[in-house]
Amino acid sequence: MKYQIMPMGKIWENGMFSVPSLIAKNYIKLASEYQLKALLLILSNGGNLSSKEIAKTLGCTESDADDFLEFWVDEGVLTCDNKAAEPEIVKAPEAEEKKEVKKESAPAEKALESIPVPRLKPDDVVRILRENPDIEQLLQSAQEVFGRPVSHVEQEAAINMVLYYGLPCEIVLTILQYYKTEKDKKRAIGIAYLGAMAKNWSEEGITTLEAAEEKLRELENSDRLWKEIIALSSVAYRNPTVKQRKMIKEWHEDFSLDMISFACDLMKENADKPTLKYVDSILRNWKKAGVKTLDEAKADNEQHQKNKEKTKSSKLQGKPSFDISEIEKRALYNDDYDI
DSSP states (O other), X not given: OOOOOOSSSGGGTTOOOOOOHHHHHHHTTTSOHHHHHHHHHHHHTTTOOOHHXXXXXXTSOHHHHHHHHHHHHHTTSOOOTTOOOOOOOOOHHHHHHHHHHHHHOSGGGGHHHHSOOOOOOHHHHHHHHHHOHHHHHHHHHHHXXXXXXXXXXXXXXXXXXXXXXXXXXXXXXXXXXXXXXXXXXXXXXXXXXXXXXXXXXXXXXXXXHHHHHHHHHHHHHHHHHHXXXXXXXXXXXXXXXXXXXXXXXXXXXXXOHHHHHHHHHHHHHHOSSOOHHHHHHHHHHHHHHTOOSHHHHHHHHHHXXXXXXXXXXXXXXXXXXXXXXXXXXXXXXXXXXXX
């Protein structure tokens, strides 16, 4: 059947706005439902809207809204006021030079961190492909993986994975295959996530396909754990960042799921708004105090409640291993993880 917009009626009462044709042509399958919704809200508001306003309309957190919009920033559709100015282009040979220095001496390990990730213009990409047949082959393989032409931001990301982060081409292709798979699942994964992923793999020395496959299995396990934690904590769902994956991995290594669940219950009882920072603060306090079992955690909480009842008008005399008021304070300023 064929459909068309009604030329008259209430639908037109509040006016209309323009949507670039390429959004429908190129992104209707590539972008997720909420990425498209967020963009439509911006377009309907004269092309300018804050993530806070978008979060309110979509019924999600502001961080979620930023995640949705990051995709359009990466694709060059939107700009963000908080984005830093583009760093000066670092040519490929220089990037390789820095990579060599990093391997030679310990002091030079911080040298790479001080060099901004190169921003490549189309002519930079052309030059690099001309000089590096392996990278040219990598992008051709990426096009086969995606089943479409590779966008400029994707070309830039792939090149930087090789020349800036020093990953082998076959490892980069593995990351790009993972990116495609996640996109097919309608997950809001952006180019910025790939950069963080490449940095992480580079630091961990993932240079073989065997190591890459093991890393991907870890990601699958962390996805399952993430879904369980989201269900337990009642925090608004969004895909985990690289830092969040690291955080929940540490939780899983130090505590049983029952203890994590109990920490989530304490968070919901005492926090005005559910946050993973709050849960992380509870678990950090338990780790510091040597609380290792669910019974110990419950006993510790009971002791805290008794002390709290006895000292309603004065300070606690015997401070338990975790203090709810202290946790609330830390949760507000805990920047170790981008949660």
